[in-house]
Amino acid sequence: MRASRLVTLLLLLQNRGRMTARQLADELEVSVRTVYRDVEALNAAGIPLYGAAGHAGGYRLVDGYRTRLTGLTADEAQAAFLAALPGAAAELGLGRALASAELKLRAALPAELHEYAERIQERFLLDAPGWYGGTDDTPHLVAVAAAVWARQAVLLRYRRWRAPEEIERRVEPYGLVLKAGRWYLVAGGPSGIRTYRVDQVLSLRPLEEFTLPDGFDLAGYWSGYLDDFRARLHTGEALVRLTPQGARRLGVTPTGDGWTQARVPIESIDRAHGEFLRLGTDVEVLAPAELRDRIAGTVRTLATRYGN
CATH class of the missing domain: 2.30.30 (SH3 type barrels.)
Incomplete structure (x- = not known):
């Protein structure tokens, strides 16, 4: 466990440059005293690492030093394929492995590619879940x-x-x-x-x-x-009349400034009932009759409810 921590400390300094003992302790989730001991162990092993006191102080590696300890573990190799989805890696229990793999991958990059890699992380983010989908509870x-x-x-x-x-x-x-x-x-x-x-x-x-x-x-x-x-998914169709706004919302090309008649695919009467109600007055369902009657009944119920 300590050997892995020493490698991580070394890779942190290699990737980020100067870091204080407190910053290293926070990253490694250990005490500052433990960081001091780890730094002493690295020095004893011949790693060209030095520290400076004061406001601008901290630990850093001698300029030009790069470790070759960048081999990935099995878990880290799995996590690397999920690098674009840190949330997914965390759900699979690979969050820490992903962070460690990223450090090792960064350490393996030539110096000229470091800035490019940082720009990618600063400017691109993948958030896979939809806007209105709740987070599923997946305990298993x-x-x-x-x-x-x-x-x-x-x-x-x-x-x-x-x-x-x-x-x-x-x-x-x-x-x-x-x-x-x-x-x-x-x-x-x-x-x-x-x-x-x-x-x-x-x-x-x-x-x-x-x-x-x-x-x-x-x-x-x-x-x-x-x-x-x-x-x-779409086993039927409905014949509808749409306002220009309704046509655009359904992805139908308007035929002019007035109403546009179109046939649109539907999954089921139940699903289409809810979807067309979302369009409000921008749609009129002409067929099938069952769907038209269903929407008309809902509109009458709403009119009675809100009329009172």
């Missing part, structure tokens, strides 16, 4: 990820939307996917490959190891899954 995410990594089957207790709402099933975890801030487990089971929302996992128990089917490709499966999902 780390355990699911461990089963994926170990190729270990699990007995999964899962909550789904149709009856029976709770099921128990033996599955073989093939991979994890983060989509729009939500984690999904791709797993093989009695009915073939299925996708499970990790926030709906109620419990899981590790079982025996399994072998991944020959030729399975997680990215390829997920691409096909999304294509199938989109094909099933």
Whole structure:
């Protein structure tokens, strides 16, 4: 543990230049006294490290010194592939490993690329979850990820939307996917490959190891899954009249300054009912009749409620 801390201290100074004992202690989550001892140990090992007192003081390496201790651990190598998603790494229990991997990657960069790397972090940020999506509670995410990594089957207790709402099933975890801030487990089971929302996992128990089917490709499966999902998403259509503003909101090209008639795909009557109500007076549904009657009934109810 101390050896790892000494390497991290050395890489911090190599990447950031001068740092005070307090700054190093905060980064390493140790006491200032421990930093003093670590600095003495590095000096004894022949590392060209010196300190200066006063307001502008601190520890720094002799100019030009660079360590070669930049090898990544297994956890850090996994975390490096999640470097654009620090939140995802933290959810998987790899937050500290990601920070350590970033230090080592920075240390391995030539001096002329350091400024470029810093500009990227200063100017670009990836925030994957949507604006209105709440943060899912995924207490079993780390355990699911461990089963994926170990190729270990699990007995999964899962909550789904149709009856029976709770099921128990033996599955073989093939991979994890983060989509729009939500984690999904791709797993093989009695009915073939299925996708499970990790926030709906109620419990899981590790079982025996399994072998991944020959030729399975997680990215390829997920691409096909999304294509199938989109094909099933819009199974009907509605005939509507739209104001110019309503047409723009639905992505329809207005035919002039007046009303535009268009056919738009819908997923279901229930879903379309809510979506068209969002447009207010900028839309009139002409067909199907069931959808038009449903919206008309809602409008009458609202008129009665607000009229009183």
